[in-house]
Amino acid sequence: MSQSTLPVSAFLICQNEEKVIERCIRSVAFCREIVAVDSGSTDRTIEILQALRAEGLPLRIIHEPWRGFGAQKQFALDHCTQDWCFSIDSDERVSPRLSRAFAGLLDDPAVDGWRITRYDYINGYGYVPPAARERYHNRLFRRGKGRFDTDALVHEGILIEGKVRKAREGGLLHYSPIPLHDQMLKENRYSSLKAQMRRRDGKGARPWKMIASPPVFFLRWYLGHGMWRCGWPGFIHCAKGAVYSFLTEAKRYEAEAVERVPVIEPVEGLDRY
Secondary structure (H helix, E strand, O other), X not given: OOOOOEEEEEEEEEOOOOOOHHHHXXXXXXXXXXXXXXXXXXXXXXXHHHHHHHHOOOEEEXXXXXXXXXXXXXXXXXXXXXXEEEXXXXXXXXXXXXXXXXXXHOOOOOXXXXXXXXXXXXXXXXXXXXXXXXXXXXXXXXXXXEEEOOOOOOOOOEEEOOOEEEOOOOOEEEOOOOOHHHHHHHHHHHHHHHHHHHHHOOOOOOOHHHHXXXXXXXXXXXXXXXXXXXXXXXXXXXXXXXXXXXXXXXXXXXXXXXXXXXXXXXXOOOOOO
16 A cells, blocks of 8 residues: 555644644644644644645644543544544654554554554653553554543543554654653642542542552563663653552542541540640
8 A cells, every 4th residue: 555645534632732733743644634623722733733734734623622531532533534543642753663664554454453652752861762662552443443432531542343453663752841840740630530530430449559559550661661771761750650650549549538537627636636
């Protein structure tokens, strides 16, 4: 299959992504359709998208109020028209190796979807080496074979029906050079959403996970995903994720504990202090 104008709808959601979105869009210029759903940008995001469309990129810009991560991405997917659909985030770019391999991924008639890895950008280091890639994520699938969990508040995944394989060539370059202070605010917000989701789904708190989950998370990424290759920046990257893991479990426990012991200042029994 020819590399140009592949029968793929690349789709993404965005809000105030002026610093990263142009390179994202240009990296999927080989797709026959690019669907960008904006939820109310106040920076230059829309201006940049309109300029890219004026250049001739097959870009559709849709405005839609925020529905939540899962529902917003499903909304974008519902507007895709090509045989294949490709989910990409605004701060991601298709790597050169993946771009060259893309046409071949569409040629296997027995495959309904592909899982693709990511390479994180780490402050103080740059993009991690190829051997330190992330886990593989469902990203590319035949239209009608994939869907999002619309109830997912965060970390929304794609459920694909049929045979799914790993794309071994290249991956997504994840360019998110957020300072550690701001990144921890993001991890704090995401851990609240994750804890809320688990409580909503009836998954009670497991206090032992506050002890077990952080070191398991850290070691899985530091050793299993090869982040040790990135020196101290890699160590910080993994520790940051371990903090997120702890906060998620701690917030689950705290919510249940507050139900048992309401936050009311006691007025009796204070003589012992």
